[in-house]
Amino acid sequence: MSRIGKEPIPIPPKVxxxxxxxxxxxxxxxxELTQSIRSGLEIRQDDGAVxxxxxxxxxxxxxxxxxxxxxxxxxxxGVTDGWDKELQIEGVGYRAELQGKDLVLSLGYSHPVKVxxxxxxxxxxxxxxxxxxxxGADKQLVGQIAADVRSLRPPExxxxxxxxxxxxxxxxxxxxxxxxx
Numbered sequence: 001m002s003r004i005g006k007e008p009i010p011i012p013p014k015v016x017x018x019x020x021x022x023x024x025x026x027x028x029x030x031x032e033l034t035q036s037i038r039s040g041l042e043i044r045q046d047d048g049a050v051x052x053x054x055x056x057x058x059x060x061x062x063x064x065x066x067x068x069x070x071x072x073x074x075x076x077x078g079v080t081d082g083w084d085k086e087l088q089i090e091g092v093g094y095r096a097e098l099q100g101k102d103l104v105l106s107l108g109y110s111h112p113v114k115v116x117x118x119x120x121x122x123x124x125x126x127x128x129x130x131x132x133x134x135x136g137a138d139k140q141l142v143g144q145i146a147a148d149v150r151s152l153r154p155p156e157x158x159x160x161x162x163x164x165x166x167x168x169x170x171x172x173x174x175x176x177x178x179x180x181x
Contacts, residue, residue, distance in 0.1 A: 005065035028079025
């Protein structure tokens with residue numbers, strides 16, 4: 001039995017959970033999310049909590065038991081508190097600004113790079129234009145958009161310039177001065 005999968009997921013107030021044969025629909029103050037469920041896993045609502053159970057011990061179901069439970073838990077956290085990722089910009093002349101809901105980045109290219117905010121995602125830029133915050137209810141979408149923004153100018157190992165996750169360590173390399181014959 002999965003240790004994570006058998007834990008009940010408490011449902012906070014102001015969150016509605018609807019379970020049907022196709023999947024789970026969760027609605028809360030920050031939005032609405034849906035997760036499809038594989039056959040063989042049973043999801044039920046009991047006494048203010050959501051329970052995930054599997055019908056047998058098939059290896060595929062054992063692998064998915066804890067995963068589906070955590071996906072539902074992340075959905076509940078997302079519609080109540082939301083998820084966010086912070087990105088940090090390093091480099092002279094590199095900066096970010098908001099134009100409406102879209103993010104415009106100056107990253108040393110000949111043109112500014114515009115990142116459109118998809119549905120359910122919101123960008124924030126602090127006053128110094130060095131910190132970008134990606135917010136949303138869907139944890140996977142927030143992480144994917146943050147990774148896409150980071151990939152526009154990943155941190156390089158010589159000077160450390162680029163976009164990195166806040167707190168990310170960038171291993172630095174020695175330059176040409178370290179050449180020995």
